[in-house]
Amino acid sequence: MADVSPPASPTDLSDALPKRYAKQWLRTRYAKLLDSADIALNGPRPWDLQVHDQRLYTRCLREGTLGLGDAYVEQWWDAEALDEFFARLIGARIDERVLNLPRRLAGWLGRVVNLQSVQRARQVAEAHYDLGNDLYRAMLDPRMVYTCGYWANATDLDGAQAAKLHLVCRKLGLQPGMRVLDIGCGWGSFARFAAEHYGVTVTGVTISREQASLAAEHCEGLPVEIRLEDYRQTKGRFDRIASLGMFEHVGHKNYGPYMQGVRRLLTPDGLFLLHTIGRNDRGNGVDPWVTRHIFPNSEIPSLARVVAALDRVFVVEDLHNFGADYAPTLLAWRDNFQRHSRESGAGLPPGFYRSWWYYLNMFAGVFRARGLQLWQWVLSPQGVPGGYRRPAC
Numbered sequence: 001m002a003d004v005s006p007p008a009s010p011t012d013l014s015d016a017l018p019k020r021y022a023k024q025w026l027r028t029r030y031a032k033l034l035d036s037a038d039i040a041l042n043g044p045r046p047w048d049l050q051v052h053d054q055r056l057y058t059r060c061l062r063e064g065t066l067g068l069g070d071a072y073v074e075q076w077w078d079a080e081a082l083d084e085f086f087a088r089l090i091g092a093r094i095d096e097r098v099l100n101l102p103r104r105l106a107g108w109l110g111r112v113v114n115l116q117s118v119q120r121a122r123q124v125a126e127a128h129y130d131l132g133n134d135l136y137r138a139m140l141d142p143r144m145v146y147t148c149g150y151w152a153n154a155t156d157l158d159g160a161q162a163a164k165l166h167l168v169c170r171k172l173g174l175q176p177g178m179r180v181l182d183i184g185c186g187w188g189s190f191a192r193f194a195a196e197h198y199g200v201t202v203t204g205v206t207i208s209r210e211q212a213s214l215a216a217e218h219c220e221g222l223p224v225e226i227r228l229e230d231y232r233q234t235k236g237r238f239d240r241i242a243s244l245g246m247f248e249h250v251g252h253k254n255y256g257p258y259m260q261g262v263r264r265l266l267t268p269d270g271l272f273l274l275h276t277i278g279r280n281d282r283g284n285g286v287d288p289w290v291t292r293h294i295f296p297n298s299e300i301p302s303l304a305r306v307v308a309a310l311d312r313v314f315v316v317e318d319l320h321n322f323g324a325d326y327a328p329t330l331l332a333w334r335d336n337f338q339r340h341s342r343e344s345g346a347g348l349p350p351g352f353y354r355s356w357w358y359y360l361n362m363f364a365g366v367f368r369a370r371g372l373q374l375w376q377w378v379l380s381p382q383g384v385p386g387g388y389r390r391p392a393c
Contacts, residue, residue: 125211
């Protein structure tokens with residue numbers, strides 16, 4: 001049947017025109033922002049943003065980075081070189097020039113509530129680290145190290161992770177017979193490496209059941225004990241303590257108690273090495289998309305908050321930044337993940353592949369643009385007599 005509805009009235013047109021112009025204004029505004037980062041809408045280059053759903057602009061205005069990430073997972077947009085897309089966004093500081101209400105709300109919530117309390121701590125283990133050891137076996141290096149590699153003289157992921165583990169052991173000055181605590185031991189990579197290569201006795205703690213089970217298997221026959229426990233429950237006395245890639249789950253409300261707890265566990269002449277991602281600014285360190293879909297309750301620390309937590313607790317012996325090395329680490333994980341997903345076929349849940357592809361590429365781009373850093377702190381309770389000397393890297 002032919003459409004016999006009456007033509008639009010002036011009132012109908014007056015309602016439609018503002019919406020049409022509002023959408024056009026949003027598109028134009030985002031196009032100008034992206035152009036300042038040398039990114040084009042629907043352009044021909046690998047890092048250009050390809051829009052599949054015109055609702056993207058309104059969603060990003062309303063939901064900020066949360067909406068941008070969710071829209072990618074739902075296939076509203078694409079970029080062939082997603083890592084370079086994010087490197088250009090961060091390099092041009094586009095994130096500082098747009099309203100991001102969900103991030104502001106997340107920051108406010110983090111100031112009011114302790115999101116990393118003992119009761120909430122296992123949420124990240126259940127949502128991320130307990131996803132399945134097969135995934136991490138395929139994505140990581142053979143030792144299953146899930147932290148930034150050290151690429152100064154390395155040509156592949158395995159070499160970069162071995163170099164990082166040696167670097168940590170040398171910075172701590174490990175000697176045979178020392179008692180070492182590994183806070184957030186993952187799948188036992190550092191514990192096994194230190195025991196095998198440096199003759200130390202290691203206690204590793206993790207809140208992930210999957211990690212604890214496989215770590216115990218990896219370290220079988222070595223002087224290594226793996227405990228399934230929160231770091232706040234750990235007891236003992238140790239000559240050296242290391243924490244690699246766990247501090248991002250502590251939260252600023254717990255930084256002071258964390259440092260004080262480590263100090264109680266460390267001998268007076270001991271050393272503590274803290275390996276953590278860090279921010280350039282004094283912001284809250286919370287990204288709503290990452291905390292909702294990848295690392296629940298995570299928070300990237302700022303330099304000021306770490307220093308404040310060290311006050312009258314530790315002497316800073318050394319601070320080493322090799323954040324640029326995280327980009328090649330993440331890209332190696334990304335390539336392994338892609339290879340694994342192709343081999344496993346339809347084994348991944350709907351949306352999981354695009355979520356992890358987004359996560360790995362986004363962080364690779366941010367680190368490439370130096371929007372985030374990787375810090376290794378060497379801390380002592382009272383100061384090393386005569387001064388600490390960083391070993392050759």
